[in-house]
Amino acid sequence: ATQMTQSPSSLSASVGDRVTITCRASQGIRNELGWLQQKPGKAPKLLIYAASSLQSGVPSRFSGSGSGTDFTLTISSLQPEDFATYYCLQDYNYPRTFGQGTKVEIK
Amino acid sequence: DVQLLESGGALVQPGGSLRLSCAASGSTFTNFAMSWVRQAPGKGLEWVSGISGSGDNTYYADSVKGRFTISRDKSNNMVYLQMDSLRVEDTAIYYCTKDRSPWEVGLIPFDIWGQGTKVTVSS
Numbered sequence: 221a222t223q224m225t226q227s228p229s230s231l232s233a234s235v236g237d238r239v240t241i242t243c244r245a246s247q248g249i250r251n252e253l254g255w256l257q258q259k260p261g262k263a264p265k266l267l268i269y270a271a272s273s274l275q276s277g278v279p280s281r282f283s284g285s286g287s288g289t290d291f292t293l294t295i296s297s298l299q300p301e302d303f304a305t306y307y308c309l310q311d312y313n314y315p316r317t318f319g320q321g322t323k324v325e326i327k
Numbered sequence: 328d329v330q331l332l333e334s335g336g337a338l339v340q341p342g343g344s345l346r347l348s349c350a351a352s353g354s355t356f357t358n359f360a361m362s363w364v365r366q367a368p369g370k371g372l373e374w375v376s377g378i379s380g381s382g383d384n385t386y387y388a389d390s391v392k393g394r395f396t397i398s399r400d401k402s403n404n405m406v407y408l409q410m411d412s413l414r415v416e417d418t419a420i421y422y423c424t425k426d427r428s429p430w431e432v433g434l435i436p437f438d439i440w441g442q443g444t445k446v447t448v449s450s
Contacts, residue, residue: 319371
């Protein structure tokens with residue numbers, strides 16, 4: 221199975237900060253990676269697909285980059301509603317695999 | 328708008344069985360691959376199983392292989408997860424979500440999720 225290593229596992233940041241989360245795949249997965257946001261008690265929400273494409277309705281402060289094995293999710297200016305847990309997910313092959321998650325907390 | 332609605336979650340004893348259902352409404356899901364994803368209490372997301380649009384191809388995580396069976400009823404826009412030989416560690420919220428098959432280039436996967444159904448395995 222393709223292992224997804226996500227870092228950091230948690231971070232504290234202030235409103236307005238630039239935040240970067242990374243994900244590394246154990247093998248090349250082209251650009252077949254998504255980023256999801258999850259808030260407590262809610263289903264995950266897709267933010268980015270195909271590594272860098274912004275899902276419809278998602279604010280432009282979210283962006284994704286990378287290809288092959290190394291990927292990044294960036295929030296350019298953190299907003300109060302962005303405090304949540306973020307996951308990467310590869311859809312290159314089966315079994316699908318998630319990163320361990322990054323909890324973004326208020327500093 | 329397309330919506331997914333899971334049902335069938337319950338409290339079940341270890342070794343027991345349960346069938347989860349995922350109903351798609353608002354559009355036809357006949358040709359979409361689908362997946363089940365779970366989240367144990369306080370833990371991260373774990374992909375469980377997937378099925379192609381035709382239903383001919385099924386996929387499983389090692390943790391459930393041989394115990395869970397995914398299927399679909401295309402005529403009724405339903406996807407099922409039959410869970411047998413349940414273990415305490417299967418306790419989780421189970422979500423169904425739209426996926427894509429490898430040949431579906433350009434299709435956006437994981438953009439639609441249900442609200443989840445809770446499975447508790449305990450004696």
